[in-house]
Amino acid sequence: MEKEELKANQDAQERRAKKKPSAKKNTITLVPLYCKGCGLCVDICPTGTLQLYDDPKNKFGASVIIEAPDFCIGCKLCELQCPDFAIFVNYEEEKKEGGQ
Numbered sequence: 001m002e003k004e005e006l007k008a009n010q011d012a013q014e015r016r017a018k019k020k021p022s023a024k025k026n027t028i029t030l031v032p033l034y035c036k037g038c039g040l041c042v043d044i045c046p047t048g049t050l051q052l053y054d055d056p057k058n059k060f061g062a063s064v065i066i067e068a069p070d071f072c073i074g075c076k077l078c079e080l081q082c083p084d085f086a087i088f089v090n091y092e093e094e095k096k097e098g099g100q
Ligand code: SF4
Pocket: 034, 035, 036, 037, 038, 039, 040, 041, 042, 063, 064, 081, 082, 083, 084, 085, 086, 087
């Protein structure tokens, strides 16, 4: 991984170390085909839930992994930040609630 990617992972881990697991369970859905491993979601996640990893199957060389799902607070910042619609939070649950 590049230096910036390693730094993004390290910063995320430091943020997570200051948090506790979320009281509410949230579901994160990643669409690997759309993810280009840019790390914007890793940078913005306030709880350090996400991490980057080297992914030879991705044409950009990196992808995201949901490393600590228990820490996700469902804020959706990752979903809003992703330029490629590659990550969704509580998508199925909200679809059901919305009756769609
Ligand atoms: S912001 Fe989107 S494209 Fe970028 S790493 Fe995260 S999920 Fe992948």
